[in-house]
Amino acid sequence: MPDLDTQRAAPPTSQPENAPFYAELGEVIAHSGHARFAEHLLHLVNKWVPIHCVDLSECTLDEPHERVIDIKRLGSAGQHPARPLRLPSGPDHPLWRAMLDMQDPLLIQMNARLNSPQPWxxxxxxxxxxxxxxxxxxxxxxxxxxxxxxxLSQLSFLKRLSETLLPLLEHHAHLLRQAPCPPPEPGLALSQPSHLQQAFYQRLSLDDISLSAREQEVCLGLLTGGTVPQLAEKLSVKNSSIETYLKRAAAKLGVSGRHGLAKWMIGTGESGYGTG
Incomplete structure (x- = not known):
């Protein structure tokens, strides 16, 4: 039996507060519901924690009878040694037992077993x-x-990051259930403004929020990794003006700062996307 370490995924005290992180996060958000979602999620995490592969799953349980009804694959990416990872459904597997008994979000670490007959x-x-x-x-x-x-430091980082990644995965699953989106055209990067704008405007419409043109520009600029000085230069205004636009937008959205804006985009607030 593999070694297993389970930790409650408590809310983070900090997140990577830098432009590259939010530029990558913007791409992941824009790919929600698309075939390349896992690829961009892997690229985001791999910037800070080296990862060979990522696999995304949604499990439906029959809790009274302690059994797995269904395991749906939501995507995979990376250098899989043989084939994408498939979660075990056996009732005695430690991973399954931890998932069955959980209440709050978890981080579950499992160390490799050398020469195990099970590739997993x-x-x-x-x-x-x-x-x-x-x-x-x-x-x-x-x-x-x-x-x-x-x-331990990498696990701590992933544990903090789970507050952002898990709601984003739930949103991705929600979009796939509602109306599967076609994969983006080959070679087309969703970091292009038109694609992120589309996701941003859809989110505004969902919450019935109206932002001024400048407030929208500042929010989109921050979501794609721009800094206050860069946005001030681009829009030919002072840094203080950019900060004012952001404060006005944040008040209307009910968020605080760039991280709050990113969380709003993936729907972790009260007005967020449903997952039913």
Whole structure:
């Protein structure tokens, strides 16, 4: 049986407050519901924690009878040693037991077992898991046993980041259930303004919020990794003006700062996307 370490995924005290992180996060948000969602999520995390592959799953449980009804794959990306990771459904597997009994979001670490007959056990794994009713959403990061396992600092980082990644996965699953989106055209980067604008305007419409043109420009600029001085130069205004536009937009959206803006985009507030 593989070693398992379960930690409650408590809210983070900090997030990577830098432009590259939010530029990558903007792309992940824009790819929600698309085939390349997992690829961009992997690219985002791999900037700070080396990851070989990521697998995304949604599990439906029969909790009274302690069994898995369905495991739906929501995407995978990376250098899989053989084939994409499939979560075990056996009732005695430690990962399954932790997911069954959970209440709050979890980080579950599983160390690789050398020479295990099960290919699944030959990987260093870190699973981020959230729960709503009888459903579990799972982000599974893995490395081959030939590499080092996840360090304590890396696990701590992923635990903090789970507050952003897990709601984003739930939103992705919600979009796939409602109306599967076609994959983006080959070679077309969703970081282009028109695509992020589309997701941003849809979010504004959902919450019935009206922002001025300048407030929209500042919000979109920050979501794509722009800094206050860069936006001030682009819009030919003072830094203080950019900060004023952001404060006005934040008040209308009910958020605080760039991280609050990113959380609003993925629907973690009261007006967020449903997952039913």
């Amino acid at each position: 056990d030959n990987l260093h794994q870190c699973h981020l898991v959230s729960r709503q009713g009888d459903r579990r959403w799972v982000i599974s990061f893995s490395r081959p046993c030939t590499e080092r396992g996840f360090s």
